[in-house]
Amino acid sequence: MSCVICLEDGAGFVCECSAFHVNCFATFLVRGDDECQICHSCFDRRLKAAALDLLSTRTSNLFGEANPRTKARQLELAVEFSDIGQTEVAKLCLRRLISTSAEPEWILAVSQVELARILCRERQRMPAALILEELLPKLVCIKKRWSWLEHLEACTILGGCYSSMGRFVDAEKLLLFVIESHMNNPNACWRRVVKVMQEIAGFYSSRYDFVLACETHRVAVRILEAEEQDPSRIALANLELARAEIRCGDTSAAIDRFITSIRTLRKRKHDTWATDALPNAREELGNLIKPTKRLRVKTLPEDC
Numbered sequence: 039m040s041c042v043i044c045l046e047d048g049a050g051f052v053c054e055c056s057a058f059h060v061n062c063f064a065t066f067l068v069r070g071d072d073e074c075q076i077c078h079s080c081f082d083r084r085l086k087a088a089a090l091d092l093l094s095t096r097t098s099n100l101f102g103e104a105n106p107r108t109k110a111r112q113l114e115l116a117v118e119f120s121d122i123g124q125t126e127v128a129k130l131c132l133r134r135l136i137s138t139s140a141e142p143e144w145i146l147a148v149s150q151v152e153l154a155r156i157l158c159r160e161r162q163r164m165p166a167a168l169i170l171e172e173l174l175p176k177l178v179c180i181k182k183r184w185s186w187l188e189h190l191e192a193c194t195i196l197g198g199c200y201s202s203m204g205r206f207v208d209a210e211k212l213l214l215f216v217i218e219s220h221m222n223n224p225n226a227c228w229r230r231v232v233k234v235m236q237e238i239a240g241f242y243s244s245r246y247d248f249v250l251a252c253e254t255h256r257v258a259v260r261i262l263e264a265e266e267q268d269p270s271r272i273a274l275a276n277l278e279l280a281r282a283e284i285r286c287g288d289t290s291a292a293i294d295r296f297i298t299s300i301r302t303l304r305k306r307k308h309d310t311w312a313t314d315a316l317p318n319a320r321e322e323l324g325n326l327i328k329p330t331k332r333l334r335v336k337t338l339p340e341d342c
């Protein structure tokens with residue numbers, strides 16, 4: 039496969055449309071893109087991590103460990119490590135950044151938010167909540183655009199933490215505050231809005247309010263269908279909605295939604311988010327339609 043940048047052979051696909059060498063991809067990533075502007079899919083996470091690793095080493099060799107540019111690259115790499123499931127490495131990187139980066143303050147704050155995100159995902163909710171509870175008042179005092187956005191991000195994660203801990207009043211207060219702030223901002227990033235809506239849906243779900251959870255997932259999907267260009271992200275949100283529909287007892291709608299989403303995801307062969315979601319989705323659909331054994335051996339559940 040020939041590389042988009044140097045046109046030499048030996049490149050690998052990083053998205054549905056373009057192949058790069060890791061080295062060339064690193065150069066390309068410096069522009070700060072996090073997804074392909076042509077096919078609108080997320081870059082292959084493993085190749086992206088390899089490229090960012092290269093970039094981080096290069097920056098460190100040139101400017102030194104303590105330089106803010108090196109730290110920014112290390113932070114970017116840590117987030118990517120967490121995305122590819124290497125959470126132990128990610129946590130180590132983030133903890134090192136937190137202990138050594140009083141300056142610049144944005145690196146310190148973002149590292150803490152990202153560490154809390156991982157801990158929360160690992161169900162270590164107390165330590166995650168402690169980090170965020172300590173960070174929030176500091177973020178409010180900084181009064182810059184980045185600190186405001188990080189503040190909303192921290193509230194979203196903390197809200198999710200609280201709802202899984204059963205602290206529903208606190209969770210509701212935080213999550214509604216975030217969604218309201220986004221709604222009052224004409225330039226709000228709709229991907230962030232969708233993330234909060236999904237967190238709110240999770241909150242309703244933990245309170246066993248499945249109808250409201252389902253409605254909230256539906257709004258999230260509608261926003262995505264209006265704004266999103268990456269088919270995988272729309273399909274992944276539809277899977278969440280289908281799961282909520284099952285909890286509401288609306289199995290036939292859920293089956294249709296599973297089938298359409300799986301058919302979209304299986305076409306996204308170079309999108310690791312899509313391919314990673316397929317096995318579970320297929321199993322869940324299989325449990326819903328219970329195909330006969332003969333059919334099950336020959337056909338995928340979405341084609342039954």
Ligand SMILES: [Zn+2]
Binds near residue numbers: 042043046058
């Ligand atoms: Zn190349």
Ligand SMILES: [Zn+2]
Binds near residue numbers: 053074075078
């Ligand atoms: Zn592409």
